[in-house]
Structures are given as structure tokens and as C-alpha cells.
Amino acid sequence: MNAVAVSVFVFLFLVVTVLGFAAARWRRAERMDNLDEWGLGGRGFGTFIAWFLIGGDLYTAYTFIAVPATLYAGSVVGFFAVPYTIVVYPLIFLFLPKLWSVSHRHGYVTPADFVQGRYDSKPLALAIAITGILATMPYIALQLVGIQVVLDVMGMGQDSDNWVIKDLPLFVAFVILAAYTYSSGLRAPALIAFVKDTLIYLVIIVAILYLPSQVGGWGHIFDVANDSFTTFNTENADAIAAGEVAGKGIMPPAAAQWAYASLALGSALALFMYPHSVTAVLSTRNRSVIRRNAALLPAYSFLLGLLALLGFVAIAAGVTVGDPPNPQLAVPQLFENEFPSWFAGVAFAAIVIGALVPAAIMSIAAANLWTRNIYKAFLKRGATDAEEAQQSKYASLVVKFGALVFVLAFSKQYAINLQLLGGVWILQTLPAIVIGLYTRWFHRWALLIGWAVGMGYGTWLAYDVPLPGDPDSHFGGPLVLFPGSETTKVYIALLAIIANLVVSVVLTFVFRAMGVDEGVDQTKDDDYWADEGDEGVELELDPLAEPHR
DSSP states (O other), X not given: OOHHHHHHXXXXXXXXXXXXXXXXXXXXXXXXXXHHHHTTGGGOBOHHHHHHHHHHHHSOHHHHHHHHHHHHTTOTTGGGHHHHHHHHHHHHHHHHHHHHHXXXXXXXXXXXXXXXXXXXXXXXXXXXXXXXXXXHHHXXXXXXXXXXXXXXXXXXXXXXXXXXXXXXXXXXXXXXXXXXXXXXXXXXXXXXXXXXXXXXXXHHHHHHHHHHHHHTOHHHHHHHHHHHHHHHHHHTHHHXXXXXXXXXXXXXXXXXXXXXXXXXXXXXXXXXXXXXXXXXXXXXSSHHHHHHHHHHTHHHHHHHHHHHHHHHHHHXXXXXXXXXXXXXXXXXXXXXXXXXXXXXXXXXXXXXXXXXXXXXXXXXXXXXXXXIIIIIIIIOTTOOHHHHHHHHHHHHHHHHHHHHXXXXXXXXXXXXXXXXXXXXXXXXXXXXXXXXXXXXXXXXXXXXXXXXXXXXXXXXHHHTOXXXXXXXXXXXXXXXXXXXXXXXXXXXXXXXXXXXXXXHHHHHHHHHHHXXXXXXXXXXXXXXXXXXXXXXXXXXXXXXXXXXX
């Protein structure tokens, strides 16, 4: 371990810990024992706070690790994360203000609350809630993977044969995270996001300006990366042709262009279906905050593009990532090799703090789904506000430690594969949530069956994808051959959502013809345009109350 780097890292981590506990007194409410305060930060964050909170929620530690790692590994579609984070913001500009309005008018805390109110269907809301929890759990686990990578590069316990010593730093980090999330709720990640994003901007801008000068400039960097990929492809031509290994490159060839485009589009559609994204949005003060953030958040996409290029910088700098190679080590090892010790400590702290913010929001979002749409809907219908808040606090602890046990007990590859599968799953909630904001044309039972078909079909397709070089493995990636094609691959989630929509449309006609009850819509047209100060927006109503007549 480098004493200077570790000291700077520990100091910044302690600063964040203090902020996490102090957040309970920041914008302090009279009562914290309700989900509006603990789970949504009082629903009062303005543009400035929301920009850091949503940015800190979406651009995670694993993004910091994985995006440049895909370019370091030579993935021809690895840059897809940049266009998808650009495409997503015009989409959210359109539909998230509507979700904000109806949620504030009716007191909805989760997307499943809205689905239940819109379609009068507990089973459909339960399906949305379970999908959100399932998709969020591996996402939290990936934040732990990001922390583990940094701790490995720093040398904290990696050579120990004692698993307690080896994993103790990771365990301590998440005990602290669990403690201040329990006490401060959403205010903790909102306050810490200021530090996290400031550090990340600082580190990436310095890295982009400083590191190329150390390794020969950008022209040299791209030349070295391209030569490295070309050499690999030449030496492994037979294995690539047999599908045993994946070819490498900077630009996707014609056969991979649909894969690139479908990954970008599908990921953009799925991003704000995740419950932690919705939680951050519902914590804002009014509709204008959401629209302003949709216009301002692309600044993070610019940052992400710069970050991705560090994968090529690592190649030019001669960074090695072990045997067998682990590309996720590329960026932390690059920082360790090229930065002064003190600034390497700042960079490591930025990545680890970048894991704590989204992990906290994700655990809160999953806990709110459990409390509102499983516990209160099925186990204790008459739960009070205080009981809801306490239940969410307990659930957030279970979710975090479940993710911790998963990462410590299983291979990192499981967490990565399940997170890829989570993107397939969460997109299946789009018809009920996004389309439901504009029309109630779909029948509630058709949506439920369509969801089940999309989940099953997407999971089956993903199960049949082996890891390169291991034909007997499963869940090896997010891409599959387009039906009827021998070379063109597409994102599994898009095929699954198409199946979902087709089934939902067909069965809607069938159920309407059969006269199957469609339930009562608890929302009204003007609910989708309500804003701060309008009648009923401040009044938090029970989402399970009697519908409007």
C-alpha cells in the first residue's frame, strides 16, 4: 500500500461519512418518520441539488470502471454508453414531468404506486415492484465490484489468505453507508453527491489534460490502441472465426452496427425505468426542475465520453491487468501508475464515493417498493406513515447487505451478468409506466401477461448466450443474433419489449371483446399537468385510497 494515497483516500472517505450523518439535519423536517421525508428527501429539491443527485445516481462507480474497461478490452460496441446517455434526456423531458405531476397529486412514492392507481391492479403493481427490486439488486452489487477493484489496486487486503482481513475494508465501507442511509434517508446521498461529482469532474478533467502528455499525445494513443487490436485480431484469427473469442477494434464493423445502435436505444429506454432514477426525480420541487435537468444533465455525457477514452490511454501507457486479464483494473491501475500518490488517492476516493451515492439511492428505491407495493399492499394494509418509514429503513439494510453477501460469496461475473439481465427485465415495465402516462388503452390483464412474456422471453434469450470461449456457460452478454440473421446481433431487451408489446396489444382486443373488467382509473387528465402550488399537489394522499369518482 502507498501510505500517501491511502491517507488521502481515508481522509476523503471520512469527510463523506461525516456529511452522510450530518445530512439528517440538512433541510431538516419536523418529522422524518414518513416516506416523503426519508425516502424522497421532502420532495423539495431544486435544480442545483437535483442535478448533482440525479447525476450522482446515474453515473456510478461501475460506470467509472466499466466504460473505459470495455474500450481497453477492445469491445467494438463499448462506446455505446455515450450516445445512450445523450438520447435519454429528450425522452425524459417528455414523460417524467407527467410522472412527477400525477405522483405529487396522489402521493405516489414508487412507479408501482402509479401503475396501481392508473390500472386499479394490485397484481400488475406487484409485478412492477418485483421487477424493480430484482433489477436493482445486482446494480447495487456492481457498486461493490467497483469498490473492490479500487481496493485491490490500492493493495488493501488483496494478498491476505484470511477472508476477514481481505474483505474487511469493503465491509466497513458498506456498514458506514448502511448507517447513514438509515438515519438520513435520501438526504445523505443528495448531500454527498456534491463531493462525489466535484471529485469526479476534477479527476477526469485532470486525467484528460495530464495523462496524454505523459504517453505521447492523443494521436499516439489512438495509433497504439489500433495497432494493439489489429495484432490481436491477426494472432487470433482462427479463434475469432470460430466464435471462441471476440474480435477487437475501435469502430464497430457493419455486422456490429445494429448491436451498437440497439444497445444505445434499449439502454436509453430502460435507464429511467429503474426505481432509483424515478426516486431521484420524484424528490424534486416542481416540473421545471425536471425539464431544466433534462437540459443540463448532458454535461455528464460529455464527461462520460472523456472518461471512456481513458481505456485507450491505459493501452498506450502499457497498463497490465493481471492473468487472466481483468479489464476493470485498467483505469485504477492507470491512476496508480501515472498520477502522483496524493492525486491517485483523490482519484480512488472519487470512484469509491461514486459507488456510495448510487448504492444509497438504489437501496432506498428498492426499500420503498417493498414497503409500498408488497408490505402495505398485501401484508399490512393499514400501515401508518411511521410504520412505512421504519419498514423501508429495515428493507434498505437488507438490500445492501444482500448485495454485499452476493459479491463476497460469488464470482464478480455473476453480478455483471445479472446486471445485464436487469436491463432486460426493467425495460418490460415501460408499457405500464411510460405508455400509461399518455393513455389507458391497454387492458390491465393484457399488460400483466405481456410483462410475463417479455420477462420470460428475455431471460431465455440471455440464458442461451455463452461467454466467449466457454460454450457451456450462460448469461454471457446482452446481445443475440437477430431472428433470421447469421451475423447481425441486437440487444436482447429490445426483442423482449417487442414481444411484450405485441402480446399486450393482441390481448387487449381479446379481453375487451370478452368484456373483462378493466378496473377504475384513480387519476384524472389534469393530474398529469399539476405543478407546485396547484390544488392537491402538497396534500399527500394515500395511493391506495378510494378512487376519484
